[in-house]
Amino acid sequence: MADLMRPAWAAIDLAALQHNVKVIRKLAGGKRILAILKANAYGHGLQRIAQALSEIDAIGVARVDEALQLRNAGVTRPIVLLEGFFDASQIPVLAASNIQPVIHNLRQMKELSQVDQLGDTLKVWLKVDTGMHRLGLEPDQVVSAYQQLLDLPQVNDHPVVISHLACADEPEHPQNERQIALFASILEQLPPSSTSLVNSAALLAQLAPQYDWVRPGLALYGVSPFATKTGADHDLKAVMNLRASIISVRQIKAGEAVGYGGYWIASEDTYIGIVAIGYGDGYPRHAPEGTPILINGNIYPLVGRVAMDMVTVNLGRRLSVKLGDTAELWGAKLPVERVAEAVGTIPYELLCNVARRVQLDYQ
Ligand SMILES: Cc1ncc(COP(=O)(O)O)c(C=O)c1O
Incomplete structure (x- = not known):
């Protein structure tokens, strides 16, 4: 058994990914798909x-180096840089590699207009701020910016x-209607153009017209953006299954403490399993007591502090877990949405934080 033991790994289920694409295609109703693969494809491995x-x-990414990594790997499809170029020096690089920047501010407009001797021309996307107040031109700047471009x-x-x-993750929120109406009124002032508005949540809730391009991220990976739902509620399948081996099982007597700080103290005699994953792998250090961990089909509570390479699980008084068994931290049988809820975060953060030392096994 010992030779089968491994530290943390993530089984990446490519059949589940393809299933999710089918579900998304159906919802998109024939519109084109810009798959969001930033942050190492939400931890699933960009390439x-x-x-x-x-x-x-x-494919949509957030950083120039992510886009170049894809080009270097031979990916020839259009790549959209969601935050555009960060500096004018990047513009020729984008043009040479056929990477399409989102233009979201006047500084980028100016830098683009001033760059000369660009061997290749660029296709660009123009972002308008309809109420998120993060990126995008003001609605009254869009008509002239569009023409300038x-x-x-x-x-x-x-x-x-x-x-x-x-x-969009709160479909009833009045902000959605306001943004959708403003976007529609801006488009009325422009020549017929390609358009894009919806992310996973807006697509799953069928909140807005899909426009020409839908932009799913989380849903591709089989995860729900809604607080009270899981991917299965949308017929999506979890792509990442984060796993680790049980590398020690020990008997603890009532009153004995476990882990750093010794702050978790057994209230009765019990067995403790040590799982080979920790915050060095991206498992959240602040996961509280009771965070679910699945072993052999049963959910056990995390106890004690999460360490760099290990977490401890209360296996109870009657032992049905042995050294070398596999724990699932999240995946098809333990939705990452449930773990995120227990930890007080969102599934996006858990997925993106999976560390590079976690081996990704594609299946
Ligand atoms: C501009 C843009 N579109 C789409 C997405 C995809 O969002 P989601 O993962 O919620 O589908 C993101 C992700 O943050 C984004 O920044």
Whole structure:
């Protein structure tokens, strides 16, 4: 058994990914899909996920280095840089690699207009702030910015006009209606253009017209953006199964303490399992007592402090777990949404934080 023991790994279920794409395609009703793969494809591995999504129309990332990593890996599909270029020096790099920046402020407009000797022209996306107040031009700047971009010799096509909803994960929130109406009124002032508004939550809730491009991130990975739901409620399947081996099982007497600080004290005689995963792997250090961990089909509570390489689990008085068994920290049988709820965070953070030392096994 010992030779089968491994520290933390994540089994990445590519069949589940393909299933989720089908569900998304149906919801998208024939619109094009910009798959959001930033932050290492939400922890699932940028390159392999991009390669697995070979039928997807385009890929969205947040950083130039993520886009270049994909180009270097031979990915030829359109890549959209969601925050655009951070500095004018990046513009020729984007043009040379056919990476499409989102233009979201006047500084980027100016830098783009001033760059010369661009060997290749750029396709750009134009972001308008309809109420999130994070990125995007003001609604009254959009018409002239759109025209300026059209007139620039550096730009080769009509910009795709996009915005982002602040409250799509709360479908009843009045902010959604306001943003959707404002986006529609801005589009009325522009020549017919390609457009994009919805993320996973807006798509799953069918909150707004899909426009020409839908932009799912979380749903691709089989996870629900809604606080009270899991992916299964939308017929989605979890892609990441985060696992680790039980590397020690020990008997603890009532009154004995476990782990750093000794703050968890057994109230009765019990067995404790030591799982080979910790905050060094991205498992949240602040996970409280009772955070669920699945072993052999049963949920056990985490006890004691999360350490860098280990967590401790209360296996109870009657032992049905042995050294070398596998624990699931989240995945198909223990939704990451439930773990996020126990930890007081969102599933996005848990997935993105999975550390590079966690081996990704593609299945
Ligand atoms: C502009 C934009 N569109 C789409 C998404 C995808 O969001 P989600 O993962 O909620 O589908 C993101 C992610 O943050 C984003 O920044």
